[in-house]
Amino acid sequence: MLKHLLLLLVVFVGSFAALAQQPGKRPNIVIIVSDDHAFQAISAYGGDLMQTPNIDRIAKEGATFNKAYVTNSICGPSRAVILTGKYSHKNGFKDNENSSFDGSQNTFIKELGKGGYQTAWVGKWHLETEPQGFDYYKILPGQGHYFNPDFINMDGSRERIEGYVSSVTEDVAEDWLDGRDKSKPFALVIGHKNTHRTWMPDLEDMGMFDSKTFPLPANFYDNYTNREAATVQDMTIDKTMIMGYDLKMFPDYDNIKDGNITRMNEEQKAKFKAYYKPIYDDLVARNLTGKELVEWKYQRYMRDYLATAASMDRSIGRTLDYLDKNGLTDNTIVIYMSDQGFYMGEHGWFDKRFMYEESFRTPMVMRYPGVVKPGTQSEHFVMNLDIAPTMLDAAGVAIPKDMQGESFLPLLTSKKAKGRDAMYYHYYENGEHSVSPHFGIKTGRYKLIRFYKRVEGWELYDLQKDPQEMNNLYGKKGYEKITAKLKKQLNGLLDKYEDDGAKALLAKEGGNR
Structure with a gap:
């Protein structure tokens, strides 16, 4: 009798495992990562700079994250965080100047592969070393080029493909999808070069914004007083x-x-x-x-940048059309996000790096049919750190304990779910654009930043009263209590995420722990 029960149990477990491996039973995953795409330039976020109908389609058919942020606002490090679910000090890729990605470390892609997924990355990679743990890759070397881009193949060879980079990247993605093993669920990352400097639109998009005059941001002529x-x-x-x-x-x-x-x-x-x-x-x-x-x-700048974004949005539309035509839409998660935000003239700037909102905050929209209600507007704090555990959660794959991010699926499916009340940020690079390294904390109302190396000092902002971050309140009378509270919270996050370098810097100051 016992042997009979054990046999039934083995058959049941085996049948369940086989069922889990069948396509249609676990979601396919498509993650589209752009470069330097500002949320201000996406119409789903309510901006009127341009229309982005295909990114907007993902938002309308799924969720818009109104408070999505990054841990380190720079290209390579952001991708490393997305892959590993760990902060830069844990995954080792802190900046674009001195870092190269250790591909031997664990990633959500490797966990999906062990869980039966077929995996691929096409387009911009920008992690200095060759991808590991993918069934397939075809990547741009370094930053890549907009016209007639070169690609690195899995055998190390290079080939130049005629055309415009976002269109060619989409072609490569569709070729892989056509030839994939259709008995397995898939996870595909499409890395777009757009909208990275030097903002070169596709030929058909040149001049599309020439008749529009863009209003200057209110702080375009910022004089940086007390900052x-x-x-x-x-x-x-x-x-x-x-x-x-x-x-x-x-x-x-x-x-x-x-x-x-x-x-x-x-x-x-x-x-x-x-x-x-x-x-x-x-x-x-x-x-x-x-x-x-x-x-x-x-x-x-605005005309070229936005036309470059339009070129990319059209390619994103092709991705969505491919899923429709091949009957994949209903069982495929689609996430669109940028590797960080970007300045559209705020503070007189372009580029990113600073913990100020325009670069710290990133656009992110997600479609998950049958799970995420269309038109969802999420006001929870989420980070690029959370992509890895969220995808594993959706796939039914165990989340490694050393991943520092958190699945945000509960935030989208349960009104009772509680997310973060504060976020931690740390930017390390000390060369390009003369931006001083810094780390800090953001809560619902306040932001506290500690700059070091190039500049030594603190900044404090009341985002409710000063959303443009023009008035540094640090050290001003009346803000002693909130400053002390934020420093205590910051130290708590340093402990949680084990950022020993930042902890050591604060310890030198004394009285902050």
Whole structure:
């Protein structure tokens, strides 16, 4: 009798495991990661800079995360956090200057693979070492190029593919989907180069915003009073943005040496010249100086950046159409997110890095048919740190105990679920754009930041009264209690996430622990 029961149990467990492996029983996963795409430039977030119909479709058919943030606002480190579910000090990839990703460490992709998923990454990778743990990859070397991009294959060979990078990346993704093992669920990461500097739109999108004049952000002419780190940075549209490299303004369009242009074919070069040369000629004729020139640069930046975003949004639409045409939509999670936010002229800046909202906060929308109610607006704090455990949770795969993120599925499916009340951030790079390393805490109302190395000091913001983060309250009378409370909370997060480097720095100050 006992043997009979054991046999029945083995058959049941085996049948359950086999059922779990069948396609349609566990969700497929598509994660689309863009580069430097600002939430301000996505119409699902209520902005009127441009329309992003395909990103908006994911939001309408799923959830919009209105309070999604990153742990470290810079390209490579953000991808490492997404993969590992760990902060930069734990996964080892702290900055783009001195780090390379240790591919031997565990990732959610490896856990999905062990759980029966077929896995792939195509497009921008930007982690310095070759991907490990994927069944397939085809990646851009480094930052990649917008036109006729090179790709690194799994055998280490390189090939140049004619076309525009977001379209070519989508082609590669669809080719893999066509040839995948359809007996397995899949997890595919599509890494887009767009909208990274130098903002080169597809040929058909050049000029699409030329008839629009964009209003200057209210703090475009920020003078950085009482904010030393902001004072010493080098990322302004005025002084940092380069006329040729960034804005494609060249004295001789027949002899451009810029590698982004020289790799174009003759047809592409002809269209590039036909669009940009008249703009350059007009600029020369106008002989702008001072604020007029700065504001001209801002308009050019916005037009090229947004057109580059439009090129990418169209490719995202192709991804959604592919899922529709192949009967995959109902059983596929789709997440769109950027590796961080970006400045659209706020504080007079482009780029990212700072813990201020525009770069700390990232766009993220998610569709999960049958689980996430269409049109959901999430106001919970979530982070790129949470992607790994959330995907494992959705796939029914155990979440490794050393992952520091948390699954946000309960936040989308239960009104009783409680998320974070505070978030921790740490930016390490001390070179590019002269941004000082810093770490800090954000709560529902306040933000406390500790800058170090390049600049030593604290900043405190009341985001309810000062959402643009212009008035540093640190050390001002009347804010002693909230400062002490925030420092205590910050120390609690340092303990939780085991950031010994930041703890040691605070310990040197004394009285903060």
